[in-house]
Amino acid sequence: MKVGLFIPCYINAVYPEVGVASYKLLKHVGVEVDYPIDQTCCGQPMANAGFEDEAARLALRMEEQFKNYDYVVGPSASCVAFVKENHPHILEKRDHACMNSKKIYDICEFLHDVVRPESLPAVFPHKVSIHNSCHGVRELHLSSPSERNIPYYSKLRDLLSLVKGIEVFEPKRVDECCGFGGMFAIEEPEVSTCMGQDKVRDHMSTGAEYITGADSSCLMHMEGVIKREKLPIKTIHIVQILAAGL
Amino acid sequence: MSTKHTIAAARFLKNKENEAWHDHTLWMVRTKRDKMSHSLPEWERLRELASEIKLYSNSHLDTLLEEFEKNAIANGAIVHWAKDAEEHNEIVLRILRQHEARNLIKSKSMLTEECHMNEFLMSKGIDVVESDLGERILQLMHLAPSHIVMPAIHIKREQISEMMEREMGTEKGNIDPTYLTHAARKNLREKFLHADVAMTGVNFAVASTGEIVVCTNEGNADMGTSFPKVHIATMGMEKIVPNLEALGVFTRLLARSGTGQPVTSYTSHYRRPPEGQEFHIIIVDNGRSDILAKPDHIRTLNCIRCGECMNTCPVYRRSGGYSYTYFIPGPIGINLGMLRNPEEYSDNVSACSLCLSCSNVCPVKIDLGEQIYRWRQDLDKIGKASKEKKVMSFGMKFLMERPGLFNTALKFAPVVNHLPRFMVYNGLNAWGKGRELPAFAKESFNDMWKKNKVR
Structure with a gap:
């Protein structure tokens, strides 16, 4: 089982430690993992802003980089969802049948559904509130969307149950958007900021010390609010908790 | 890179207290809806059925609408066809003139808003009275609806008390909802008694029986149609459902989705006019057949106007109905506005973080968020893309490649x-x-x- 690690642009630039934790975690659970060098971006920012065609060459580049792997695994649900949902029709216009969409996984999804580890050495004696990010929930199905009448499940909660000492909470509005939305955050800054503030406060009302989730982009947005208002809560990507002690 | 929505939303957000109240109020409706939808084990199956029935009906309009017309005529109704808003308004005016009517009492209808019918009729000397309480409040305040199901949801009782003191002579400063509702009821009762012609919207039109169905919580449609000798019902042509079995799927979904009630207080079926009275049905296209020709957006015709996509939308709740430039706000309004006139209504396309909650909450499974994503891809072609976003996107592309x-x-x-x-x-x-x-x-x-x- 050969896994190609997919590190999105902003994780590369801002949160390399999330990439490092992902690599360690995948190694630890015994998969053969490699990083195709010089990755940049999947094209989601341009596409969500309305310039989908500008993502075509980046999509082709990703196809080339990951062609020799059985799986593509990345620590960013939204970017993974973009490749899975949108690369196929973007590449279709270039007469290319997308392969990545069939083998790409968010790292939580991959661990939960494919590797299925029964234990992890991680210890994290803290209260955390799970951030159920929109694309993770509604496109990758990492948890049951609150709108749907289907039995509750959460792949993130299942994975966190392997961590010793942790206490897990969820906000009242369990999967309401944090207001990031790519360029939405700067095109509609007032609404976006308000959504971010509301979301952080909802997480804080659980008594958690950390907000954790599968999407660094949402965490980055909430971190911006937390730092601006100097709020007593921190953000941490779920892989950093799962890889604690590795 | 501000759009008209961005600017209006920023203005709405300046009053933080009001914004929080608006957000909280609509979220409460969403919570009630969740409770209701979770109480039906077959909820997701119902959504699937509803979506399929609508896709079927809207792709068989030619036969279903004719079947409906045939049955409605056999029931004694008079059926009119209007290709656009202008024809619709002319038909209504003609009926009113035939009966020498000076006033019209109407229940809530988004279609008449779409056709700007009230303004038209009033300019021709007809007194139009809205009988839905929310719509009545707005009419007396000279305001437009900010939500399609709860049109006056953005207005507080203090403002209503002030308006009613002015219009109906209620006690100054009395903001007791029961007191105000009783006063409004008394005032409307007079209007009901002296109405010349009644008008209602149509929630569903049943092809196999030729009847129309109107759902209200106040019974105002029933009250309105009880006194006058003429009833005009007006419907967008996508309101058609094949038969009563299909209807049952929608009546189970509509109120549960829209307001979190198991069913609307009144679900009234109108089939035959009483002896000596007239029952007119106007079937309106006004751009709907054009939507049929757009496969990417065809599902918008599924809409049963429950309004739940607004309640769940984190942007709508924090920016209010007036921040959108189309008369229908929220996710469905963004899409319908773009279908009406993309050049004119492209400012609303920014009002979406692509969270996709709307697509998951929709009882007829319209892919609302996905369609907004697709509209964004078209903005550059019609010269409506944000210049800054374009520069950033091309800059990023240059760098990332x-x-x-x-x-x-x-x-x-x-x-x-x-x-x-x-x-x-x-x-x-x-x-x-x-x-x-x-x-x-x-x-x-x-x-x-x-x-x-x-x-």
């Missing part, structure tokens, strides 16, 4: 972390309005990997 350049940029990015604060957090940085910028890492992942630091 050149890994060497990207790696160099990553190397120098941490410099930004050390810039003086006034250079980073000025008016030019929209992110900085309420959030600190993320700090770039000293070493990127690409760099760490090459230096063999990832193990």
Whole structure:
């Protein structure tokens, strides 16, 4: 089982430690993992802003980089969802049948559904509130969307149950958007900021010390609010908790 | 890169207390809806059925509408066809003139808003009275609806009390909802008694029986149609359902989705006019057949106007119905506005973080969020793309397609972390309005990997 690690642009630039934790975690659970060098971006920012065609060459580049792997695994649900949902029709216009969409996984999804580890050495004696990010929930199905009448499940909660000492909470509005939305955050800054503030406060009302989730982009947005208002809560990507002690 | 929505939303958000109240009120409706939908084990199956029935009906309009017309005529109704708003309004005026009517009492209808019918009729000397309480309040305040199901949801009782004191002579400063409702009821009762012609919207039209169905909570449609000798019912042509079995699917979904009630207080079926009275049905196209020709957006015709996409939309709740430039706000309004006139209504396309909650809440499974994503792809073609977003997108593309350049940029990015604060957090940085910028890492992942630091 050969896994190609997919590190999105902003994780590369801002949160390399999330990439490092992902690599360690995948190694630890015994998969053969490699990083195709010089990755940049999947094209989601341009596409969500309305310039989908500008993502075509980046999509082709990703196809080339990951062609020799059985799986593509990345620590960013939204970017993974973009490749899975949108690369196929973007590449279709270039007469290319997308392969990545069939083998790409968010790292939580991959661990939960494919590797299925029964234990992890991680210890994290803290209260955390799970951030159920929109694309993770509604496109990758990492948890049951609150709108749907289907039995509750959460792949993130299942994975966190392997961590010793942790206490897990969820906000009242369990999967309401944090207001990031790519360029939405700067095109509609007032609404976006308000959504971010509301979301952080909802997480804080659980008594958690950390907000954790599968999407660094949402965490980055909430971190911006937390730092601006100097709020007593921190953000941490779920892989950093799962890889604690590795 | 502000759109009209951005600017109006910023204005709405200036009154933080009001925004929080608006958000909370609509979220409460969403919560009630969740309770209701979770109480039906077959909920998801119902949504699937409803979606399929609508897709079937809207692709068989030619036969279903004719079947409906045939049965309605056999029942004694008079059926009219209107290709657009103008024809619709003319038909209504003609009926009113035939009966020498001076006033019209109507229940809530988004279609008459779409056709700007009230303004038209009033300009011809007809007194139009809205009988839905929310619509009546707005009519007396000279305001437009801010929500399609709860049209006056943005107005507080203090404002209503003031208006009613002025219009109906109620006690100054009395904001007791029961008192105000009784006063409004008394005032409307007079209007009901002296109405010449009644008008209702149509929630569903049943092809197999030729009947129409109107859902209200106040019974105002029933009250309105009880006194006058003429009833005009007006419907968009996508209101058709094949038969009563199909109807049952929608009546189970409508109120549960829209307001979190098991069913609307009144679900009234109108089939035959009483002896000596007239029952007119107007079937309106007004752009609907054009939507049939757009496969990417055809599902918008599924809409049963429950309004739940507004209640769940985190942007709508925090920006209010008036921040949108189309008369229907929220996710469905963004889409319907673009279908009406993309050049005119493109300002609403920014009002979406692509969270996709609307698509999941929709009882007829319209892919609302996905369609907004698709509209964004079209903005540049019609010259309505944001210049700044275009520059950023092309800049990013240029950078990302050149890994060497990207790696160099990553190397120098941490410099930004050390810039003086006034250079980073000025008016030019929209992110900085309420959030600190993320700090770039000293070493990127690409760099760490090459230096063999990832193990």
